[in-house]
Amino acid sequence: MRADRSAAMRHALARTRVPLRYGAVFLAALGAFALVMLIAGKSPLTAYADTFRYTIGNAYGFSELLVRMTPLLLTAVAVALPMRIGLINVGGEGQLYMGAWLATAGALAFSDLPAPLLLPLIAALGFAGGAVWAALPGLLRALGLVSEIISTLLLNYVAPLIVQYFIFGAWRSSESSSYPQSPAFVEAARLPTFFNTRVHAGLLYALACVLVYWLLVERSRWGLEMRAIGGNPEAARRLGVPIFRYMVIVMAIAGGVAGLAGMAEVSAIQGRLVTELSPGYGFIGFLIAWLARGSAAGIVLMSFLFAEISSAGDILQITQGVPYAAVNMLSALILLIVLGRQQALRASS
Structure with a gap:
């Protein structure tokens, strides 16, 4: 009984450390970015206050933040x-484009x-476009031919x-001259939006995908087999886990999820x-999944x-005259701090 209680306490403490670790990384990155702002002659406190005011503290700004968050989740x-x-899937960008392309078709x-038929159809096509684009690298990796x-x-x-x-070429709209684009979608092909904002049903798709991902990897037999493959492929093979099938199917599903992001954008x-x-x-x-360590x-x-960082780029460009590229520096700082922390932990162990 005492051993079970001790194990439960250790598990609870481990779960508590996760948000603390994310918070510490974010604060460290904000501190380093503030130093850069000071060197550039800008007020970091004013910049952070403007970012908060026009995103989280503003209904329209918060809605735009959710719009940007949707494809990132997927x-x-x-x-x-x-x-x-x-497996390391670096192809989310291409899978997004292929999902958008097939959904447009x-x-x-x-x-x-009508919308009740057309919207599920283009969602399925968007998923299929990304799935096919990712299944090919999965197949090549499963055959041992090319690294994914x-x-x-x-x-x-x-x-x-x-x-x-x-x-x-074939899809060029007659209305577009200097900026080529496809013809506009009919209203039945447009995802519904909420509360007179640009927040759309794609956000619900994204949250549903995160939930299904969590249930799949944490609460199912398939998740257990996937962890076995990731931990020791040879042992998993000896236990009869179909590694070849998992590589192709998992990559296809992953590409399909990215394809949904493209469908939602168009x-x-x-x-x-x-x-x-x-x-x-x-x-x-890719950076988000890596920093989150696969946690839903x-x-x-x-x-x-x-x-929020992406939204801050637009806001600081207007209010502070800071180039949008500055927010890329903040993203890079977060990455460098995480890398440095992991390297320090390896060195100490």
């Missing part, structure tokens, strides 16, 4: 899921369908070219397919944090 899950079996080809790191990274550069080919935000669809959501999602709660927390 691309982070797309990275975290393969991590469980020891459905929206343009079946524009006569290399293949997913390279495919990130192919997907936007496919999108550009269609936008500059359906809810842009209303059409454009070339500059993503400001790097796939790469930021950590993914939500870090997605909110990076959405």
